[in-house]
Amino acid sequence: MFDIILKRKERTNVLKGIKLRLYPNRTQQNQLEQMFGNDRFVWNQMLAMMNERYQNNKDLPFLGKFKLNYLLKPLKKEYPFLKNSDSSSLQVVNEFLTQSWKNFFQDKTGQIGKPRFHSRKYLKKSYTGKSIIKTAGKRYLKIPKLGYVKTSKTGVLQNTKIKRYTVLLEPTGKYYLSLQVEISEPEKYSLTGKRVGIDVGVADLAILSNGLKYPSFDSSYFEKKAKVWQRKYARRRHLAKLLVLQDRNKKVLCPRSLESFTNWQKAQKSKAKYQAKAANQRRDYLHKLTTHLVKQYDVIAIEDLKTKNLQKNH
Structure with a gap:
């Protein structure tokens, strides 16, 4: 297919x-x-x-x-x-x-x-x-x-x-x-008379039939930062929940709520910021790559495979 x-x-x-x-x-x-x-x-x-x-x-x-x-x-x-x-x-x-x-x-x-x-x-x-x-x-x-x-x-x-x-x-x-x-009038690209086939891989994002390879996007830096802030967020939120339960058990006159602790909310925003950076850069990389391919070739044949099934293979 x-x-x-x-x-x-x-x-x-x-x-x-x-x-x-x-x-x-x-x-x-x-x-x-x-x-x-x-x-x-x-x-x-x-x-x-x-x-x-x-x-x-x-x-x-x-x-x-x-x-x-x-x-x-x-x-x-x-x-x-x-x-x-x-x-x-x-x-x-x-x-x-x-x-x-x-x-x-x-x-x-x-x-x-x-x-x-x-x-x-x-x-x-x-x-x-x-x-x-x-x-x-x-x-x-x-x-x-x-x-x-x-x-x-x-x-x-x-x-x-x-x-x-x-x-x-x-x-x-x-x-x-x-x-x-x-x-009403979309952007038109000039015809080049070229055809190409694309094989989607795991190590490389795409391998063209003419031998060209496009590597996968490397977002390890921002993903590592997001994991660090994910741990900080989970730990700070857990400690805030313990303090809220402590106030309820002691029956404090004005018990603190979970939203009153801003420390875990700051960690949540920092985690989301790095996740968004990784996602935006990956989306930008794919957009530039697909635009380049469409401008270069008139006919593009892509093998209909699921990369998740390829990853299951050793």
Whole structure:
């Protein structure tokens, strides 16, 4: 089995992903926390309702995303803080929840379980919306419910149509905006008349049919740093838990909480920072390599193998 990659002379309306760095101010950060929490709240409320409905009668018809969206209006009246969120983001939550239930019902292998409740302790927070985002200068974007937010660059958004956007808060404490855009005139590469086959290996990342080898990316430095901070984080968090239990057992008037200890939280951010550096450099290496191959060859044949199975062999 081979996967064939071909260059096409004419391509229109291509979807592309763009990721930008966001620099929200303190007020906008508080608003983002509210919006993250609102998405989590709607997910848990809808999921609890669907679980109870499924337990009471498994023969009831499946609730689609449009019926769930109809329930958002009374839910906003009962919980007015939901109005602080972009209305399209709550509809996307219902869309994701509906798709999760469909995957559960359509799975015949039993590997996909029922959707789970979302926890506020999850480090990577995000919400997705479908509203219109406007550019305002070279470094600012107008995002619904947030206003004008400073960003890294907006020149890459020229001649694009934003289909969907996602605001993310990484464990490192950095905010990002992930965009799904539609490009009417994508970048075209000139034809070279060359063909090549690629063999994926373990020692080397890729071996071409013409003899060229591309080594695997070496991220051992940042991975070692991440392991060191992982141990520090686990040890500091464990000691903080012991002190919290000690205060509870002694029945202290003002017992300390786990969040009051900042030492393990600093270690957690340092660990996430080195993990993100290793992942970003590996992603950048792969992106540059694949772009180079696509520019050099018109036809690329890749052997369809799983590297995990290759690693099992001695």
